[in-house]
Amino acid sequence: MEKSLSNYPNLPFVTVTVCAPGTSTCDTIDHVLLDTGSTGLRVLASKLSSTTLAGMSREQLSSGYYIDECSQFVSGYTWGSVRLADVELGSETASSVPIEVIADSAAGSAPSSCASAGTNMGTVSQLGAYGILGVQGQIRDCGQSCASTALPLYYACSSGSGCSTESAVPLTQQVTNPVSMLTNDNNGIVLSMPSVSDSGQASATGTLYLGVGTQSDNTLTSLSTIALDANFEFTATYGGTANQYSFIDSGTNFLYFQDSSLTQCTGTYSGYYCPSSVQTESVTFAPNSGASSSSGSYTGTFKVGNVNTLLSSSGVYAFNDIGVYGLVEDGLDFGMPFFYGRYVVITNESSSGAGDASAAFGSNGA
Template sequence: MKTPFHLHPLLLICTSLAGCGGGGGSSPATPTQASPASAASAPADAAPASSPSGTSVAGTSTSVPQSTTPNVQPITVSTAPGLTRNMLTTSVTVCQPGTGHCATIDNIQVDTGSHGLRILASALPASLPLAAVATVATVASGSGIAGECAVFGGGYAWGSVRSADVRMAGQLAASLPIQLIADSALPNVPTDCAGSGPAMLTVNSLRANGILGVGLFAADCGSGCVNAALPRWYYSCDAGGACLASAQALAQQVTNPVSRFALDNNGVVIDLPAIADGGAASVSGSMIFGIGTQANNTLGSAAVIKANQQTGYVRTTSAGQTYSQSYVDSGSNGLFFASTQFPQCGYWYCPSSTQTASAAMMGIDGASSTVSVAVGNSRALFASSNNAFNNLAGIASNSFGWGLPFFFGRRVYTAIASRVTSAGPGPFYAF
C-alpha cells in the first residue's frame, strides 16, 4: 500500500492573460479507499484520495428507499476570489448539534472529488462555538482536541475537527464531524503538515469560505486512519496546542454530509445547464440529493461508469492513451489531460479557435461512454469577463480529470460506495 496523501482538485487561477498560479478548493483522501482528485498549483498528476463509507450494503440490491423529503440544493458559478473561474459554490447551514442556533455560510465550494465539510473558522460567527471532536488518544487521556491536516495539490488546510448539525435542502446530517480550518484553538501547524506546501487558511488562498466534499466515499480517510496514526492526517492536540499524529475512529472522521442524511443518502446529482463556448458570467443549477430515491433523481438512460472500490478511479482513453487514474471532479476548474494536438499557454491549452477531442470513460466492469471534449483558447477565455466555461482545459501527464467543464449541459451522478441504487451499489459515476 502506498503512503496515503490528500489531494485537491486542480484549481488554477489566471488573473492576467499570461499569469496562472495555484490554489483552489477540495478535500482529503484516504489510505484504504482512496478517492480521486487532481493536482495543484501547477498541474501535478492526480493520485488517490478518499475512503470507505463504513456502512456496507450487501450484494447488488437495487431496492432503494423512496423519499418525499425536499432534496434540491441551489448551486452557482459566479465571481470568486482571485478571479477564479469555474468555481461551483453553494450555501450550507451549520448549527450547534440538537439546537436551532445556526448560521448559513455562503460561497462553499461543491466538490465531487473529496469528502466532508470544511469551513474557514473566519467564516463562522464567533457566537456559534462548535464542540470539539476527540481522537483515540484524546479519549484515552480525557482531554484535548482532534486536529486534521488536509493536504491538497496546491497546499494544505490545517484545523480542528468539530461537531455540527449540517442542513441543506431540508436534509439534516446530525452531529457531523467537520473540519474548522485555521481554528485559533490549534494555532501550531505540525511540521509534516506545514511542509506539504503553501498554507490554504484564508479566503484568498482557499478561494472560497469552505469546501463541501460530496464524492464517492463517506469518510475522508477510512480504515487506514482507524488502524494507525498516519502522517498528515489526524492529530491529537493537547490544551497547549501541541499535536501528535493519532488514529481516528471512523465515526469521528470528517464525513460526507450526504452519507448521513436519513434518506436521499446514496449520492448526488449535479445538474448544470449548457453554456456557449464563449462562457457565461454566471450559471445557476441544482445539486439533487439521492439517486433513484425520488422522481427528480432517477438514472433513466444515463451511462453508469463503475469506479474502483478502493481508489475511486475510472479509466479514460483519449488520443490512443489510456489513463488508469481518471476521475470526475466538480472541484477541478478545467479538464486536465495530456495532448500534443493543442498549443499550450502556461498550464493551459490555447488553440486559436475552439477544437474538439474524443475521450472514452470506462468503468471497472468494462462499460464505457464516449464524450466529445471541447478545448477553447484559454487566453481568450481568461481575458473575458465571464466566470463559467465549458471548454477550459489544462495539462496533466498521467491522469485524466473530468473537471467542471464536463458538468455543463448534463446531469452527473456520483454514487457513494456501498450504498444501494437502482444500478447496484456505488461507487460509480453516471451521466
C-alpha cells in the same frame, strides 16, 4: 456558477447551514465550494459565530486527546480542528457530523509535516470560497487507512492546540460526507449543470439534488454508469492512451490532460492550451480493476478553447473549454468544464467500504 470570491473561474458554490448539535444556534454559509473530488464539509472558522463554534464540541480520541486534521489538495492544504455539527443541506439535516473547522485558533498552527504539503489554503483569498463540501462518494475522508495507521492527515494532542503527532482515528470520528448522514436521500448526489457558451459567460446556475433514485427529481434514465475503484478513480482512454488514475472533480477549475497535438499557450498562460479554434475531443471512461463491476462505460466529448482569448474577458467566470497540459496524480482530471451540459451522478460507497461507488453521466439538454 457565479463570481468567485477571489476571481477564480469555474468554482461551483452551494449554501450550507452549520449548527451547534441539537440547537437552533446556526450559521448559514454561502460560497461553499461543491467538490466531487474530496469528502466531507470544511468551513473557515471566520465564517462561524463564536456562539455556534463554542457549541460545536471538538472530537477527542478515547485517550482524551483532541483531533486536528491536515487536508491535502492539489493546490495546497487546510489545517483545522475536527468538530461535531448539525449540517443542513437544502431542507434536510445530518446530525452530529464530524467536520473540519479550517484555521480554528483552538487548533494552533499546522505542524511542519502538514505545512510541507504546499500552500496554506486557510484564507478566503487562497481557498476562493468560505468552505468546501466534499461529495466524492467516499463516506469517510480517509477510511480504513487512517483508522488503522497514523498518517499525516490526522493529528492528536493532549493540550488542545499545537498538535504535531500523527494519529490513527476511528472511522466514526473522521470527517464525513454529510450527505451520507441524512435521514433520507443519503446514497449520493445528482449535479445538473446547463450548457455554457464556448466563449464563456458571466455565470451558470445548476442544481444539486440529494440522493440518487430516491425521489422523482433525482431519478434519471438514459445514463451511462461506471463503477469506481477503491480510490474513486476510473480509466479514461484519450488519444489511444488508457489513463487508469483518472477522476471527475468539480473542485478543479480546468481540464487536465496531455495532448501534444494541441497548440499550447506561451507567455502568461504557458502550459494551457491555445488552439486557433475550439476543438472537440472524445474520451471513453471504463472501470478499473478492483471496482465492484467491470462492466459499463461512457464515451463523451469535451471542448478545448484558446485560454489567451477566453481569459481576456472581464466578468466572465463560467468556461466549458479551458484545458491545461498535464496530469494530476498520474491521471486525467475532469474538472468543472466537463460538468457543463451534463447530469453527473455520484453514488456513495456502501458502509462496507470503498470499491462499490459509481459515477453516471448523461446530457441534461440545457
